[in-house]
Amino acid sequence: MSAEAAFKSLGLELPPAPKPAGTYKPIVRIDNLVYVSGHGPLQCDKTLITGKVGVDLDEAAAKEAAKVTGLAILATLRESLGSLDKIVRTIKVLGMVNCTPDFENHPAVINGCSDLFREVFGDDGVGARSAVGMGSLPGRIPVEIEAIFEVRD
Numbered sequence: 001m002s003a004e005a006a007f008k009s010l011g012l013e014l015p016p017a018p019k020p021a022g023t024y025k026p027i028v029r030i031d032n033l034v035y036v037s038g039h040g041p042l043q044c045d046k047t048l049i050t051g052k053v054g055v056d057l058d059e060a061a062a063k064e065a066a067k068v069t070g071l072a073i074l075a076t077l078r079e080s081l082g083s084l085d086k087i088v089r090t091i092k093v094l095g096m097v098n099c100t101p102d103f104e105n106h107p108a109v110i111n112g113c114s115d116l117f118r119e120v121f122g123d124d125g126v127g128a129r130s131a132v133g134m135g136s137l138p139g140r141i142p143v144e145i146e147a148i149f150e151v152r153d
Contacts, residue, residue, distance in 0.1 A: 003083075014075040014078065016042075021138075027077070034077070039073050040072070040143070041066070041068040042068070042072040050139065050140040050141055053098060062143065066095065066112030070113035070114075070116040087150070087151055090127035091127045092147065093113065093117070093128075094129070095113060095144075097142065097143055098142050113145050
């Protein structure tokens with residue numbers, strides 16, 4: 001099944017592709033690789049999920065925020081490439097979790113995004129990954145995720 005068909009079968013909606021909030025590009029392509037800048041949990045109504053994990057959000061809510069962040073990444077990919085079918089595979093995901101110092105389940109939170117990529121791209125949606133805790137993130141967002149993908153023309 002193509003990535004576009006898989007996405008459609010999930011019944012999910014993409015938010016608008018986020019615009020840069022600073023001096024950077026949302027995506028940079030070099031040959032057959034695309035580097036996607038850090039994205040936050042942008043919802044379809046253009047609002048961001050906010051809060052610190054361990055204070056304002058529990059692990060389940062943070063995992064959902066990571067999934068929403070994955071949807072924002074997919075929106076940027078589709079806008080830039082024209083179709084999710086141009087993605088060959090996920091190479092690397094870096095997930096940052098805005099959390100209390102005692103929170104230790106960063107990988108479980110970032111699974112919200114990784115699971116989404118697996119559902120859309122199959123086994124090729126699972127790449128190398130890092131999941132780390134942060135003392136804060138811009139705008140009090142609970143997660144920020146960046147990724148690298150292999151693409152085809």
